[in-house]
Amino acid sequence: MTGRASVTIITSLSMNDASTPSPGKFRDICLALFYAAILIAVFLLHARGGLEAPTFIYQGF
Amino acid sequence: MTPYGNWKYFLIILLILLPMMWTVRRRSIGWEWIVFATVVMLIVQYRTVMQITTHAHWPELLAVGVFALFQWGLVKLALGRRIPSGALLIIPLGLIPLLVAKFLPLLAPQSKFGFTGISYVTFRALDVLWAVTDGLLLEVGLMDLLVFLFFFPTISSGPVDRFRRFKAEWRQPRDKAKFWADFDSGLHPVMIGLLYKFVLDTILERHIHPPAQAMTGAFGTICQAYVYSAHLFFDFAGYSSFAVGVSRWFGISTPANFNFPWAAQNIRDFWNRWHMSLSFWFRDHVYSRFLIAAIKRKWFKKRETAGNLAYFVSFGLMGLWHGITWFYVLYGIYHATLFVIFDAFTRWKKRRPQTFAAPVWKWSAHLLTVHAVIFGFWLFSGNAGKTAEKTDKVEYDLDIDPMVLKK
Numbered sequence: 001m002t003g004r005a006s007v008t009i010i011t012s013l014s015m016n017d018a019s020t021p022s023p024g025k026f027r028d029i030c031l032a033l034f035y036a037a038i039l040i041a042v043f044l045l046h047a048r049g050g051l052e053a054p055t056f057i058y059q060g061f
Numbered sequence: 062m063t064p065y066g067n068w069k070y071f072l073i074i075l076l077i078l079l080p081m082m083w084t085v086r087r088r089s090i091g092w093e094w095i096v097f098a099t100v101v102m103l104i105v106q107y108r109t110v111m112q113i114t115t116h117a118h119w120p121e122l123l124a125v126g127v128f129a130l131f132q133w134g135l136v137k138l139a140l141g142r143r144i145p146s147g148a149l150l151i152i153p154l155g156l157i158p159l160l161v162a163k164f165l166p167l168l169a170p171q172s173k174f175g176f177t178g179i180s181y182v183t184f185r186a187l188d189v190l191w192a193v194t195d196g197l198l199l200e201v202g203l204m205d206l207l208v209f210l211f212f213f214p215t216i217s218s219g220p221v222d223r224f225r226r227f228k229a230e231w232r233q234p235r236d237k238a239k240f241w242a243d244f245d246s247g248l249h250p251v252m253i254g255l256l257y258k259f260v261l262d263t264i265l266e267r268h269i270h271p272p273a274q275a276m277t278g279a280f281g282t283i284c285q286a287y288v289y290s291a292h293l294f295f296d297f298a299g300y301s302s303f304a305v306g307v308s309r310w311f312g313i314s315t316p317a318n319f320n321f322p323w324a325a326q327n328i329r330d331f332w333n334r335w336h337m338s339l340s341f342w343f344r345d346h347v348y349s350r351f352l353i354a355a356i357k358r359k360w361f362k363k364r365e366t367a368g369n370l371a372y373f374v375s376f377g378l379m380g381l382w383h384g385i386t387w388f389y390v391l392y393g394i395y396h397a398t399l400f401v402i403f404d405a406f407t408r409w410k411k412r413r414p415q416t417f418a419a420p421v422w423k424w425s426a427h428l429l430t431v432h433a434v435i436f437g438f439w440l441f442s443g444n445a446g447k448t449a450e451k452t453d454k455v456e457y458d459l460d461i462d463p464m465v466l467k468k
Binding site: 031034035038039041042045046051052053054055 | 063065066067068071248249252255256258259260262263264265266292296
């Protein structure tokens with residue numbers, strides 16, 4: 001499952017397991033890295049002004 | 062507070078989820094958590110006091126309550142079959158609060174009635190009323206109705222769920238495994254929402270919009286149309302993604318709103334991928350009903366005429382629903398016209414099956430669709446009128462506040 005990726009990467013990194021990751025595990029690790037990149041980008045873009053979204057167009061219709 | 066607009070909103074969601082996570086360790090959690098979360102979020106979201114008339118000031122929450130009571134009354138009326146004409150009377154009655162919200166600021170500019178998301182909640186209410194008048198629902202519980210109408214992750218801008226689907230799901234208890242599976246499947250859309258709204262849309266607004274805005278002439282207009290389209294997509298797809306993900310955390314499989322709309326091969330395909338919950342709602346409740354009535358009662362000689370008119374009725378209403386302004390109506394008429402042209406082209410193409418078999422036609426259709434849609438968004442932005450008005454320098458608003466436009 002996709003969201004478990006964040007947990008998987010932490011456990012994978014701490015397991016010291018040299019074996020080749022299974023396709024599911026590999027996918028989870030890639031997803032975890034993807035999520036981490038998103039969170040870092042959010043932090044970098046919004047660190048100064050606080051987490052404020054740009055104006056919503058569709059909210060208010 | 063704007064849903065999904067800042068860190069406080071996400072913090073409140075987290076504060077509700079934490080006790081759920083704690084509780085589910087020992088026993089299953091039920092629908093009570095959805096009710097609790099919805100009540101908390103309604104109080105948080107609708108604290109604003111609005112000016113209904115010069116002398117009357119209501120908290121937004123009161124308008125929510127009045128709306129709920131009104132729709133509940135209509136549902137009871139429809140269930141009791143006290144109105145013989147059924148849908149013909151009940152559906153227009155169900156639209157009254159939305160019409161008041163849309164027209165009151167036009168008639169009395171200082172006045173306002175309604176609450177954020179009233180349009181979407183009205184769609185959900187009408188879905189219940191249609192189902193009752195069609196005889197598909199023989200009973201509607203008050204709690205089922207209220208939670209369906211005001212389920213907090215989707216209240217402000219959808220997606221527009223369906224009552225019969227929601228009712229079957231929301232009271233299901235969730236054990237530890239189910240809760241974490243839901244949490245797991247909800248995390249991905251939430252992350253995509255963060256990417257779209259807080260990363261890509263932010264970059265657009267800060268770094269791409271200002272230089273595009275400074276451009277003039279036809280090329281500038283084209284660039285601004287692209288930027289606006291991207292902004293609209295990341296804004297709404299981001300919001301929808303949050304709504305789907307957070308719904309999942311509370312055990313509700315809210316339908317998706319977007320399915321790679323920029324990959325559409327034609328305008329019909331586009332509307333099967335863009336704002337899907339709304340376009341399917343209009344397809345089921347306006348287009349199909351109009352078409353069936355027109356064919357049954359033989360309003361037109363040709364079935365094609367009925368179909369074409371059904372497009373104009375559906376998209377015209379969809380345009381009006383966005384706001385009582387000329388460019389929203391024009392946007393609706395424009396898309397109905399695209400559908401009519403596409404249908405005529407499809408019929409013409411059927412007689413020439415070999416002509417359009419080459420891959421180049423597939424790519425051409427894709428490019429044409431994307432650019433037809435971008436032109437539609439340019440109309441939707443309201444900037445077409447500004448271009449006509451300005452002669453020396455054209456200024457564009459990337460972030461047009463719909464509430465301002467309605468005035």
